[in-house]
Amino acid sequence: MTTPEPVLEIQALTKHYSGVQALNGACFRLTPGEHAAIVGDNGAGKSTFVRLITGVEQPTAGDILLDGQKVSFASPLDAREQGIETVYQTLALAEDLDVPANIFLGREITRFNLGPLSVLHHSAMREKAASMLASTGVKIPDLSESLRSMSGGQRQCVAIARAAGFAKKLIILDEPTAALGVQETARVEEIIKGLKQKGIPLIIISHNLRQVFDLVDRIWVFRQGRIICNRLTRETHPQEIVGLITGAIDPKSLQSEEAIPC
Numbered sequence: 001m002t003t004p005e006p007v008l009e010i011q012a013l014t015k016h017y018s019g020v021q022a023l024n025g026a027c028f029r030l031t032p033g034e035h036a037a038i039v040g041d042n043g044a045g046k047s048t049f050v051r052l053i054t055g056v057e058q059p060t061a062g063d064i065l066l067d068g069q070k071v072s073f074a075s076p077l078d079a080r081e082q083g084i085e086t087v088y089q090t091l092a093l094a095e096d097l098d099v100p101a102n103i104f105l106g107r108e109i110t111r112f113n114l115g116p117l118s119v120l121h122h123s124a125m126r127e128k129a130a131s132m133l134a135s136t137g138v139k140i141p142d143l144s145e146s147l148r149s150m151s152g153g154q155r156q157c158v159a160i161a162r163a164a165g166f167a168k169k170l171i172i173l174d175e176p177t178a179a180l181g182v183q184e185t186a187r188v189e190e191i192i193k194g195l196k197q198k199g200i201p202l203i204i205i206s207h208n209l210r211q212v213f214d215l216v217d218r219i220w221v222f223r224q225g226r227i228i229c230n231r232l233t234r235e236t237h238p239q240e241i242v243g244l245i246t247g248a249i250d251p252k253s254l255q256s257e258e259a260i261p262c
């Protein structure tokens, strides 16, 4: 069996901030349809990694390849246009707008494209928003309500449906349930499982190991600015991951080819 070409491949990604080595030589890959988790202690370099692969910041060194092609992202918008959709913990949603307006925020459908004189095509956005929500299994009773009237879980579902609808390559979820209650978390997890069934590749950053073990195929462990190993979820267990995160387990001691990422 040949290994499929990764959707996303990261080679020796490095970020230094005047003296601080936030990320050192990180190698990572995500295969088509794969769901992966990024785990690690505070300060391990997870957010830095995500900022680099979503165009928020530029790397000091290293390469990012999408479908085998080397890419660089000048901005988050650039990363989005090249196919990477990100859902942040603090949602980039507009409270006073309704669901379709939020889904099409920054990429509105217009009837006439006349720059400042453009006319928004509300019915088209409404229809498309409804079908995007339906295809991700997100249930919102009234699309014309503003986000302000919705729960945290509903808002997170809108953000994920938006990402799923626009992602050409992959979705990144940064702590998507950190601020949610138990039921809302379960709802979001169901949506993530739906994305798995649809074959949409996904990376989730999560501190919740129960969630990680429930959702993903592979776990990538960050420690002190390095990716120290990745483990197939079915070949590891929570105690091992905790040991790798804290340093109690040396990744070199694991008898697995998957232990060393590059």
Ligand SMILES: Nc1ncnc2c1ncn2[C@@H]1O[C@H](COP(=O)(O)OP(=O)(O)O)[C@@H](O)[C@H]1O
Binding pocket: 017, 020, 021, 022, 023, 040, 041, 042, 043, 044, 045, 046, 047, 048, 049, 222
């Ligand atoms: N903008 C920055 N300037 C200086 N140091 C930073 C900056 N961002 C992160 N760091 C440092 O880089 C390291 C990795 O941080 P971060 O990527 O936020 O880790 P994590 O998300 O895993 O908690 C930490 O030591 C942090 O203090």
Ligand SMILES: [Mg+2]
Binding pocket: 043, 046, 047, 048
């Ligand atoms: Mg962080």
